Amino acid sequence: MNTSAVARLQRLRWLLTLLFTVMNAIGLVAFAWLVLREDTSQSEQRMDGELRRVTSTVTRLIQFDGTLRTGLVDGDPLNRQCPQFAVLPGSGKEFEGYLSAKACVTVDPAVLGGLVGQSARSGSLINGYIRGQNGEWLRAGVEPFLADSGQYIGAVVAITDAGPEQSRHDRLVWMVVGGCLLLVLVVAVSGYLLAGRALRPAAAALEQQEVLLAETAHDLRTPVAALRALAETALRNPAERTELLPRTVRLAARMGSIIDGLLVRARLAAGVEQLDRQPIQLDQLVGAVVQETPKAEARVTLTTAPTTVLADPNLVQRAIGNLLDNAIRYGRIPGSEAIVHITVAGGRVTVADHGPGIDAAKAEENFDRFSSSGGSSGLGLSIVRWVAQAHGGTLTVYNAREGGAIFELSLPVVDA
Structure with a gap:
């Protein structure tokens, strides 16, 4: 088989494998991104739901009529469980803040004060990540509450450790990345095999072409040499041309028959004839x-x-x-x-x-x-x-x- 043709086929096989792998890899990356984004969203929803359960309960139990009343909160089981919570004024010193009995994480009071002030001013729920004093990631949920006058004067802020959810999410990331890498490898191997199978007819056709050319050269070598010898003899001996002419015609006919036979084989091999x-x-x-x-x-x-x-x-x-x-x-x-x-x-x-x-x-x-x-x-x-x-x-x-x-x-x- 022609070396350059083989090299081109091999390069084409690698190119097809690369294209097949890249296209599937892009699809896998997009799918992995969607899966991880959805997992992050669900993880935040789970934490925010737990925080919302705490803040909504506490806001129903507290009262403010010039003085913050937390008697009902003191007796509630939430006061001694995680997530921990705090009741803080939005601005000024309308009342002294209240902290739950159980401290699950350590947070900078200034960070909590900023969240509560923002929630009280806007009158809306706030959820987000904050850093603990030890550098760990925490999830905070803030819900404002009204005084008897109808104004937002403070908020209940609940805080939970985001570490367990983050660890679970990190494990999922590694699983997804590892699975994608494995699938990309499988896709690359499959693409290489499929490309080879797809190009096999072309390789077989090139091989048949070489065999056909070799057989043509082989079958024609002897009659061509004999025909040349007859022609040279006729040139050197004009008197023998009449005798040599029939032999020349027979050789030419034989060459034609050889060519016809090889063409028939080539057409049969190519599927043109049956x-x-x-x-x-x-x-x-x-x-x-x-x-x-x-x-x-x-x-x-x-x-x-x-x-x-x-x-x-x-x-x-x-x-x-x-x-x-x-x-x-x-x-x-x-x-x-x-x-x-x-x-x-x-x-x-x-x-x-x-x-x-x-x-x-x-x-x-x-x-x-x-x-x-x-x-x-x-x-x-x-x-x-x-x-x-x-x-x-x-x-x-x-x-x-x-x-x-x-x-x-x-x-x-x-x-x-």
């Missing part, structure tokens, strides 16, 4: 291929039994031609003619030669770039395997005991 499956007489097709194949310096024997297979006749003819051509070219001992035996029976085509054989240990592993001991690059044989696999068949290769390579092409048989 296999033209039909019942064919395999023995007759192989016999026709043997008869049409030039067999100079080769002796080919054919043994057949009637057998019908379901296949694309053009592709099967190409595959048989490749096997026979490979056996004739490379299945011979140097200096002697090629001897090839072909057997057709039961949906199988067996092509055996008397050459140097093959490296059986590496045959299956490197079949797409096959190397024989006779020096063949053997890349054209990958087309044979592809034809077999496209039809649901197999291509097997092994050595004969007496020497030579054996190729066995198996295709689905039509039931009688």
Whole structure:
């Protein structure tokens, strides 16, 4: 596969992963922010509700007719519980302030006085955070009350420790942040896998393109070299041009056939075309291929039994031609003619030669770039395997005991 194309696909995969992760991370951050904000609001509502319960009760129990009367407050259980409270004048010294019996937190009186004055002047409830004298966060609730004259002269302020709620909220923050980080990691891994799956067809297409180009170069190398040799011979020996012309035409026709076959394979692999499956007489097709194949310096024997297979006749003819051509070219001992035996029976085509054989240990592993001991690059044989696999068949290769390579092409048989 082209290195630059692979690098671009890999960069695209990382880019898609990044976009997928960032988009989901933004959504998670927004969701986490909403969850934490809602938890903060509910936490404040819980504290304010408790403070409101104290201030509203105390304002009903106190009276002011020139003198602050707190007798009912003294006997109420709220006076000895948390949250603590205080009854303070809004401004001036209309009355002495009153503090609840139980002190739960320590607060600067000046801070409380400021809150009470603000509430008394505005005549409204006030809730907010203040700092305790030890630096801790406290929640205060202030409710003003009226004198008999109908004027706001003071307020009841209740105070509670916000630490427990803050600790609970902090734990939730860590849980949400940790959960978001974990989800972002899961999303990133999932995005990487999904991007790889989405780009897999493109990677496969690039790989098929490289294989197709390599097979084209392999199949055309020999006829192109022969065509060039014929042309150079004709240029040097004008008297032989008439004899060389038919051979040139045959080579050109062979090159055209090779190109057509490769284009068909490329179109089938791309899904542009479908296999033209039909019942064919395999023995007759192989016999026709043997008869049409030039067999100079080769002796080919054919043994057949009637057998019908379901296949694309053009592709099967190409595959048989490749096997026979490979056996004739490379299945011979140097200096002697090629001897090839072909057997057709039961949906199988067996092509055996008397050459140097093959490296059986590496045959299956490197079949797409096959190397024989006779020096063949053997890349054209990958087309044979592809034809077999496209039809649901197999291509097997092994050595004969007496020497030579054996190729066995198996295709689905039509039931009688």
